[in-house]
Amino acid sequence: MGFIKLFLFLFFLNTGCENNKGTSTTDLEQNAIPRLESRDFREDMRSFVIGLSKHAKGVNPDFSIIPQNGIELVTETGTADGAPSESYLEAIDGNGQENLFYGYKKDNVATTQEVTDYNVSLLQVSQNYNNSIFVIDYCSSSKKITNSYEQNYALNFTPFVATERDLTLIPPTPTTFNKLSSRDVSSLSDAENFLFILNYEDYDTKNDLLTEIGNSNYDVVFLDMFFNDGTPFSRLSIEELKTKPDGGQRLVMCYMSIGEAEDYRYYWNSDWKTNAPVWLDKENKNWEGNYKVRYWEKDWQNVIYGSEDAYLDKILSTGFDGVYLDIIDAFEYFENYDE
Numbered sequence: 001m002g003f004i005k006l007f008l009f010l011f012f013l014n015t016g017c018e019n020n021k022g023t024s025t026t027d028l029e030q031n032a033i034p035r036l037e038s039r040d041f042r043e044d045m046r047s048f049v050i051g052l053s054k055h056a057k058g059v060n061p062d063f064s065i066i067p068q069n070g071i072e073l074v075t076e077t078g079t080a081d082g083a084p085s086e087s088y089l090e091a092i093d094g095n096g097q098e099n100l101f102y103g104y105k106k107d108n109v110a111t112t113q114e115v116t117d118y119n120v121s122l123l124q125v126s127q128n129y130n131n132s133i134f135v136i137d138y139c140s141s142s143k144k145i146t147n148s149y150e151q152n153y154a155l156n157f158t159p160f161v162a163t164e165r166d167l168t169l170i171p172p173t174p175t176t177f178n179k180l181s182s183r184d185v186s187s188l189s190d191a192e193n194f195l196f197i198l199n200y201e202d203y204d205t206k207n208d209l210l211t212e213i214g215n216s217n218y219d220v221v222f223l224d225m226f227f228n229d230g231t232p233f234s235r236l237s238i239e240e241l242k243t244k245p246d247g248g249q250r251l252v253m254c255y256m257s258i259g260e261a262e263d264y265r266y267y268w269n270s271d272w273k274t275n276a277p278v279w280l281d282k283e284n285k286n287w288e289g290n291y292k293v294r295y296w297e298k299d300w301q302n303v304i305y306g307s308e309d310a311y312l313d314k315i316l317s318t319g320f321d322g323v324y325l326d327i328i329d330a331f332e333y334f335e336n337y338d339e
Contacts, residue, residue, distance in 0.1 A: 039334070041296075041335055042335075044295065045070065045073060045259075045328060046085060046088040048295050048296065049065065049067060049258075052065070052301075052312055053065045053091040055305045055312065059313075064093040064094065064251070064321060065092045066095065066253065066324045067092055068095075068096035068097070069097060069326075069328055069329045070331065071097060071122040071123055072122060073328065073331075074088065074125045074126045075122065078122075079121075079122075080118075080121035084125060089131065090129070093132065093322065094131045095132075095134070096135075096136070096324060097119060097123055097133065097136070098136045098138075099138065100120070100135045100157075101135075101147070102137040103137055103138030103139065107164075108141060120155065123155075123157070124155075130189070132188035132189055132191065133155075133157040134158050134159075134220075135152050135158070135159045136196055137152075137159065137160075138161075138163075138165055140164070145163075146176070148177075149161065149177040149178055153179070158191050158193065159193070160193070160195065160196050161177070162196065168201060170212050170213060170216055173193065173195075173218055181193070181248070184249040185250045186251075188220070188322075191219040191251070193219050193220075194220035194221070194222060195213070195216060195220070200228050203228075206227050206237070209227070214245070217246065218244075219250050219251070220253060221241060221251070222254075223252070223254065223255065225254050225255075225314070225320070234318070235317070238252055238318055239319050242321075251321040253320060253324050254324065255323075255324045255326060256311055256323050256326065261300070261303075262289060262290055262291075263289040263291070264289055267303050267311065277300075279293050279294045279295075279299050280293060281293060292330065294334075
């Protein structure tokens with residue numbers, strides 16, 4: 001997500017991020033969606049992901065697409081017994097899921113069995129289409145960390161346990177809990193573990209951050225492409241991260257939100273707050289500077305992919321191995337839209 005704001009934003013990833021500060025009366029409030037608009041917001045998101053996947057794989061056939069949360073999209077009904085959404089499942093290479101076993105309501109607290117079972121059943125639909133599953137649990141006690149790894153590995157899911165919600169830490173590898181791959185990681189299915197770090201506030205320079213990541217032995221690294229000052233990592237830096245200290249190869253993936261616009265990103269136009277494009281919706285009630293978007297609108301999709309200055313295209317040109325798509329569950333916001 002970028003800059004110092006990341007660490008707070010991540011607390012709200014599973015709920016779609018809503019902020020206490022509302023927007024002032026601007027053109028944003030005039031972009032109201034009629035209550036009875038007959039859109040299929042889930043299919044709209046599927047189509048968006050499929051479109052950007054086709055574009056990315058047209059540039060790099062080995063580029064991986066991993067949506068986070070919004071796992072209901074893998075079937076037509078949003079339940080495990082529904083017909084698989086085959087075109088969507090074929091367009092993606094994995095799914096990310098937060099709070100599967102710990103952290104759904106509160107960090108270091110077990111997710112209810114009902115929620116876990118529901119998500120597992122849908123994740124397995126994706127897994128049955130040869131998609132890799134990456135799980136981030138939030139817990140800090142040794143017993144719960146061990147339990148998270150054991151349960152995820154039993155399902156052939158690839159886990160990362162964050163001991164703090166801010167996602168600032170790079171835990172050492174290997175640990176008592178996670179597996180260490182002894183082979184080159186050339187595809188997501190090769191991965192035994194991964195690192196997820198999006199908040200760089202503890203690092204004074206890019207070099208400090210890159211050195212610490214580079215010295216770790218994680219099979220897959222997920223990170224934001226922009227440092228604290230808003231400057232992107234270079235292609236050379238990303239390529240260097242792909243080699244582990246032991247000489248083995250790993251994958252480096254980039255985080256990107258597609259269900260919200262962020263006013264601290266390079267693409268933001270300050271005029272939008274008073275002269276809003278049709279795709280820009282209300283400011284998040286839980287996070288200042290993040291705006292819901294009508295992700296089915298072509299002009300927003302053009303911000304994300306399809307030109308040299310588009311977000312995904314910048315990620316591709318920087319040499320990342322894939323993209324981790326956030327706010328996939330934005331369809332929930334529009335399904336419950338209240339003017």
